[in-house]
Amino acid sequence: MIDPVSPDHRPPVSPQLALRVAALGVVACVLFAVIFFRLWYLQVLSGDQYLAQAQTNKVRVEPLPAPRGAIVDRDGEPIVENRLAIVVKLKPESLPVSEKKAAALYGDAVIARSKRAKGRQGPPIVIPATPPDLQGRFARLSRTLQVKTRDIQSFVIRGLFLAGYAPVTIKTDVSEDVRTYIAERQDEFPGVSVETTFLRQYPDRTLAAQLLGTASQISPDELKTKEFEGVPAGSIVGQSGIERTYDQYLRGRDGKERLLVDAQGNPRGEGVTVPPKPGSDLQLTLSLKLQRAGQTAYGNVAGPNPGAFVALDPRNGDVLAMGSFPTFDPNVLVGNISQKKYDAIFNQGTTPQFNRVIGAHYATGSTFKPITAIAALESGKITTTEKIDDTGCIKIGIQQRCNAKHEVFGPVDMQNAIRVSSDIYFYTLGERTNAGPDAPHGGPIQAVARRFGFEHTTGIDLPGEAKGLVPDPAWRTRVGQEETACRRKKHIPDNASGPAAAAGGCGISDRRPWSIGDNVSLSIGQGDLQATPLQVAVAYAGIAEGGRVPTPRLGAAVLDDKGLPLQKLPPSGARRVKLDPSYRDTIMAGLHDAASAPGGTSTAVFAGWNQSRFPIYGKTGTAQVAAQPNDQSWYVAYSYDGPDHKRPIVVAVTVENGGFGAAKAAPIACRILKAWFGKGANVGATCVPGSNASL
Numbered sequence: 001m002i003d004p005v006s007p008d009h010r011p012p013v014s015p016q017l018a019l020r021v022a023a024l025g026v027v028a029c030v031l032f033a034v035i036f037f038r039l040w041y042l043q044v045l046s047g048d049q050y051l052a053q054a055q056t057n058k059v060r061v062e063p064l065p066a067p068r069g070a071i072v073d074r075d076g077e078p079i080v081e082n083r084l085a086i087v088v089k090l091k092p093e094s095l096p097v098s099e100k101k102a103a104a105l106y107g108d109a110v111i112a113r114s115k116r117a118k119g120r121q122g123p124p125i126v127i128p129a130t131p132p133d134l135q136g137r138f139a140r141l142s143r144t145l146q147v148k149t150r151d152i153q154s155f156v157i158r159g160l161f162l163a164g165y166a167p168v169t170i171k172t173d174v175s176e177d178v179r180t181y182i183a184e185r186q187d188e189f190p191g192v193s194v195e196t197t198f199l200r201q202y203p204d205r206t207l208a209a210q211l212l213g214t215a216s217q218i219s220p221d222e223l224k225t226k227e228f229e230g231v232p233a234g235s236i237v238g239q240s241g242i243e244r245t246y247d248q249y250l251r252g253r254d255g256k257e258r259l260l261v262d263a264q265g266n267p268r269g270e271g272v273t274v275p276p277k278p279g280s281d282l283q284l285t286l287s288l289k290l291q292r293a294g295q296t297a298y299g300n301v302a303g304p305n306p307g308a309f310v311a312l313d314p315r316n317g318d319v320l321a322m323g324s325f326p327t328f329d330p331n332v333l334v335g336n337i338s339q340k341k342y343d344a345i346f347n348q349g350t351t352p353q354f355n356r357v358i359g360a361h362y363a364t365g366s367t368f369k370p371i372t373a374i375a376a377l378e379s380g381k382i383t384t385t386e387k388i389d390d391t392g393c394i395k396i397g398i399q400q401r402c403n404a405k406h407e408v409f410g411p412v413d414m415q416n417a418i419r420v421s422s423d424i425y426f427y428t429l430g431e432r433t434n435a436g437p438d439a440p441h442g443g444p445i446q447a448v449a450r451r452f453g454f455e456h457t458t459g460i461d462l463p464g465e466a467k468g469l470v471p472d473p474a475w476r477t478r479v480g481q482e483e484t485a486c487r488r489k490k491h492i493p494d495n496a497s498g499p500a501a502a503a504g505g506c507g508i509s510d511r512r513p514w515s516i517g518d519n520v521s522l523s524i525g526q527g528d529l530q531a532t533p534l535q536v537a538v539a540y541a542g543i544a545e546g547g548r549v550p551t552p553r554l555g556a557a558v559l560d561d562k563g564l565p566l567q568k569l570p571p572s573g574a575r576r577v578k579l580d581p582s583y584r585d586t587i588m589a590g591l592h593d594a595a596s597a598p599g600g601t602s603t604a605v606f607a608g609w610n611q612s613r614f615p616i617y618g619k620t621g622t623a624q625v626a627a628q629p630n631d632q633s634w635y636v637a638y639s640y641d642g643p644d645h646k647r648p649i650v651v652a653v654t655v656e657n658g659g660f661g662a663a664k665a666a667p668i669a670c671r672i673l674k675a676w677f678g679k680g681a682n683v684g685a686t687c688v689p690g691s692n693a694s695l
Contacts, residue, residue: 064254068236069250069279070281073284074285075288076563079203079204081200084198085335086195087195099157100160102131155336163218163220163233201331202329207288207292211357213242214239214241216236238250242462244463258273280559281559281561283557290672294323296671299325301667305325305657308322308653309357314542316550317541317551319460366621367540367636369417369524371448373418373586376429376445381432384583387413392424402423419590436473441472441474442470455468468531469528476513483505483510483511487506538550540619541638546581547576547579548575602635605688614641617639628657631660635653636651651669662689666690671687674687
């Protein structure tokens with residue numbers, strides 16, 4: 001009988017199979033032993049050697065800053081340059097968490113304060129105290145750099161708030177001795193680096209400071225904008241003025257250097273280096289010679305009074321000079337500046353960084369009269385030959401208005417009214433051209449003013465330009481509604497109107513309707529008219545050019561590293577507006593008489609001037625300003641060289657609290673014109689203040 005096969009039955013292991021299994025086991029044990037002993041050798045016998053190698057193989061990427069392009073004037077003379085400087089920086093990663101939290105809280109408080117309404121923002125946010133774990137380090141830095149510890153803390157907190165990932169600059173322009181001292185004692189200055197970088201340099205210091213602008217490290221908010229898309233954090237970008245407008249050309253591209261460093265950050269070798277690409281140079285239309293003359297003339301005549309001047313080529317709008325006062329030295333903003341020093345320069349109520357040429361709103365005084373003249377002529381309210389009897393005073397409605405000093409000029413036509421600046425003549429034109437409340441956007445004066453650029457930005461290649469205001473019935477209605485809404489919001493009684501009620505209200509408007517008096521005030525550049533010096537200069541350029549209103553510009557060309565034009569910036573162009581040639585000739589004749597004929601408002605200022613070769617077409621202006629003890633002084637002039645009209649120029653000057661136009665503004669304009677035509681021109685004028693002046 002055959003036995004059934006058990007399911008657990010296995011065939012016996014042969015001797016050959018057992019031998020093979022044993023051999024594989026021996027091989028596996030040998031391989032494991034080799035690996036074990038190799039690891040033991042690396043970890044135990046050679047551990048220190050390989051640890052040291054690992055520590056010397058760390059890679060650190062250091063940015064290589066690219067120098068910004070230089071800025072030169074129309075003749076190639078440098079206005080802004082670069083210089084090498086040694087700077088001391090502190091790396092954010094070396095700071096304790098407590099400092100970073102303090103910077104975050106400070107930043108939140110600053111942002112919250114900035115969102116509150118002006119006048120309700122409260123005091124500035126105080127810089128938090130230095131934490132205990134940083135006091136020793138900051139004290140050592142203070143002794144070495146001669147910088148106060150509270151200033152170091154301020155730089156660090158502000159730097160972390162603006163760009164928490166970028167090294168914070170503690171001091172610029174340190175000596176080689178300081179560099180060596182810190183390098184030799186790196187363990188005493190953890191996180192501190194000493195680098196060589198490029199800094200902006202302004203050889204002429206306060207010259208054209210506002211129009212040049214400033215450049216500094218890009219902010220977190222700017223990194224989010226389309227304008228700076230792709231710009232790395234920590235880059236230096238233009239913040240204002242020309243530096244901002246032409247940043248894309250001036251800003252280079254930073255390079256990179258890969259360094260092999262040890263665990264303490266000490267360099268052990270060099271890796272791959274990507275060299276920086278410098279920015280392109282920029283040539284301006286500005287003449288440094290004329291700019292210097294303008295700023296010197298303003299300082300000598302106007303003294304500390306705020307104001308502005310601008311000179312341009314009326315043919316193409318090229319800005320030849322532009323000055324705003326008070327001014328400042330932008331060199332002080334290169335690198336870090338303590339809050340105390342910054343406040344002493346910029347927070348004293350004088351706003352030296354504010355460019356009054358393009359941003360300040362002023363009543364223009366009698367410099368506005370040519371606009372009124374064109375409006376009255378075009379609307380048929382007067383002819384060039386009609387005479388108005390100037391008796392010194394005139395009654396309009398219930399108000400009596402008079403000439404300055406109550407002067408009486410007798411019967412005057414338009415040319416002579418401009419020569420002597422007869423207010424009575426132009427008051428009459430304002431009365432005749434008033435369109436009344438049924439014309440919400442005003443009458444002929446408003447239309448012509450806007451046509452020549454008032455209440456519009458000129459289009460100059462600078463940020464921050466103001467539009468100004470040409471008042472009309474619609475504007476008066478709007479501000480009245482704003483006053484009413486404000487009173488309701490503040491629970492101010494709403495049952496009165498007029499100046500007294502405005503003083504007790506929100507101060508936006510007295511809520512009265514448009515009146516003929518508003519148009520009469522506008523006719524002589526008073527009342528609610530608001531314009532910038534640049535707008536006035538552009539309007540006069542348009543009149544001088546027969547209705548071709550230029551768009552002003554400062555940028556002329558992008559230059560290569562040899563100073564040759566790499567790209568010429570196209571002219572800004574001009575607008576053609578309607579201007580009857582006969583009207584233009586009458587107005588220009590009046591302006592010429594005002595600067596050359598007996599009784600002209602600026603004839604005394606230009607006494608001795610070579611009018612046959614360099615004819616002056618000028619207009620004084622004296623604007624009454626409630627907040628100033630004296631009137632605002634204005635002067636606008638047009639001139640050229642010879643019968644071919646070579647080197648034409650328009651100059652506009654205004655001096656706050658300067659008095660009559662012939663007292664301050666006209667002598668400044670005269671000196672600027674002398675500098676433009678040069679000593680060889682023998683213009684002859686002494687440019688002394690004149691006694692004959694009018695609104």
